[in-house]
Amino acid sequence: MSNLCEEKHFNAFYLSHVKAAHNFAFYKCGDQSKSYDLVQDAFAKIWENCSQIDYSKAKTYLFTTVNNLFLNVMRHQKVVFTYAKEAPYRDQTNLNPEYLLEEEEFKTKLQKVIANLSAEQREVFLLNRIEDKKYREIAVLLNISQKTVEKRMSAALKAIRSQLDGIKI
């Protein structure tokens, strides 16, 4: 039975989850340095309460804490996402300027729609899309029911469709 109060175990726990927690915080707040602080603070909470946290539940505790800290501190802040530099177009054989322009427009609008989703919808959508997580896995991670995950995902997809459908394809 591993104990989180032992530095060796804590370090291992930290290293195996920091990246995922950091991304998770980023989906919520869309800001690299803020998500970094959120995650460090969440780990600090775990370190402080190491004796009371069961190792098997520590991961859930970590994500829940990131979630709570986010709600306390920055729920109302503006979210901005960017694309990785030089991201390829969907149809790379089509270099028609009109097509490129339309795709750029679509990408910009997509950023905005996703930034404007509620934090709950966005985290579900991005965990599913970016990390290829199944609804079941997301439910376990966030400690909510799969039904709730599906509801949020559905709402996110609806928002995307209704706000982006006006664009010519």
Added chain:
Amino acid sequence: MTKERDILKWFNDEISSEEIKRLYPDEDFSVLEKSRFYTKQFSLPELDEEKALADFKARQKQNKPSKVVSLTFKTFFKVAAVLVVMLGLSYALFFNDASVSYSTEIAQTETFNLPDDSEVILNAKSELRFNKKTWASNRNLNLDGEAFFKVTQGKTFTVETSAGAVQVLGTEFNVKEREDYFEVTCYEGSVSVTHNTKKTILTPGKTFRVVKGEVMAVTEVIAKNPAWIIKESNFNNVPLWQVIDELEIQYGITILANAVDTSQLYTGSFTHNDRSIALQSVTIPLKLSYKIKGNTVEFYNYESH
């Protein structure tokens, strides 16, 4: 709503893109398909896990709550407190005189570094004082005269003069405080000048000038350093009396100018190396002439002689 369920299944990889299109041939899924494609390209923050862990440890150390000290340490602390007081007292007695001052005479300049490595070049007939002991916590200087500062980054750096205070964090600027004349020019970074409780922020190239209590507009300078550093004095629409003061300081002469209008404005420069060339560069553009008697120079109008 089976369609909604099927779309959810599609996003959960339970059914493929081909399948969903076959199930709903009339439905346009291109927005969702594009969204699936481009969302994958969102840039994610970069993270070096090992570095983050090291940073985490560092943060923990900083925030460590102070431990409760048990009663048995009480006597130890009493002794320690007495020692601290004694050490403090002797320190204060032995190193009391921490005030440092630099000064220059007529026609002299001096270059030196402050304890934080900020560079100061003191122009002729100027004095600079500061407290060495409190310098680390309080970068405060008193200036009487003219100096050029290259301040290293750090706590607020304040130059106090009788005409006003100049505050910066790290930058290059020149302060000139002579009788009835106060001028601050910023060469790099930004400088805050407080004059008569009014605060002005200077950006590079900007000058704040007060002549006889009046703030004057000054055109922007392009130079990287004040001209006096290369042994020249440079003026831009400055009253003649101020130029005369500067000539007197740089050459140790007395100038009699009762016969001329000393409020007229002068634009130009004079060298610090050759007295007659310097006098000519000031007088000729203003249509003045001069006579030298020993250490006294008299200015007069061309036409009147």
